[in-house]
């Protein structure tokens with residue numbers, strides 16, 4: 001069994017996954033409520049909260065899996081990218097457990113973790129390479145050619161904001177809660193996606209750009225004024241969501257054509273979005289709780305990543321950004 005630990009942002013998560021990719025337990029403690037009043041994640045607050053939560057969350061995952069630490073044969077942990085202080089809490093916990101039990105440790109890249117959510121078992125059946133993967137989260141928007149379990153080739157990325165970030169910033173402009181993606185998703189169901197036209201910049205190649213979109217929403221909200229904005233909030237949310245989804249779908253279709261990869265998967269927090277799921281009916285999506293940050297995907301990635309034997313991992317450091 002693999003014990004997975006994830007603390008890269010504002011979710012403290014632990015999971016127990018078998019070598020075959022079966023999720024025995026996946027516990028996610030979200031700090032979203034703690035950061036909501038600031039409209040985004042405050043790194044120092046996140047680190048401190050991880051410190052309080054990491055041990056109980058790991059204990060809870062083991063309990064739910066009805067497993068003791070003795071049944072665990074390796075520990076997987078997110079090494080980066082993410083908030084360094086937050087990552088260090090999970091990494092230190094993982095090192096301590098692995099060291100105490102003389103176990104190997106598997107450092108996992110968070111983005112490879114998102115991709116590996118596709119290889120978990122409770123889905124209809126695990127999705128296997130080769131495929132084209134759209135990874136859309138709060139920090140990243142990537143098009144990846146995944147040709148083996150071990151890694152992927154980057155075909156495109158965002159030049160500015162990530163898709164999830166665009167959702168979060170748009171939600172903030174509309175006075176919705178944080179994190180905003182799920183809020184816009186919910187509100188947009190009652191709105192008309194054609195009510196407003198928000199332009200999305202088309203940049204060359206297979207890259208994305210979302211920063212102009214939030215400016216367009218800002219101007220729309222300013223022009224409409226407060227009472228009208230409040231009355232038409234659902235239409236604004238639906239139209240804004242529609243613009244993000246359209247940009248993601250168009251580029252993904254371009255990438256499929258160019259790469260010759262005809263099987264398609266979408267992972268990351270934004271993959272939980274219902275409009276995106278509807279717009280890509282031929283793509284594989286994992287269940288929404290495996291789209292947003294979790295530790296089951298980290299343990300899943302560890303199945304295909306080289307483990308560091310005891311005690312070679314003790315000097316391991318976290319990394320903040322994509323290498």
Ligand code: KG4
Nearest residue numbers: 137138139164181182185269270273292293
């Ligand atoms: O993968 P994730 O949990 O964390 C990162 O690695 O960033 O993604 C979080 C992002 C946030 O920006 C959040 O607003 C967005 O995913 N998100 C959504 C939905 N649920 C979460 N965006 C659109 N629709 C949703 N239903």
Ligand code: ZN
Nearest residue numbers: 114137269293
């Ligand atoms: Zn993530």
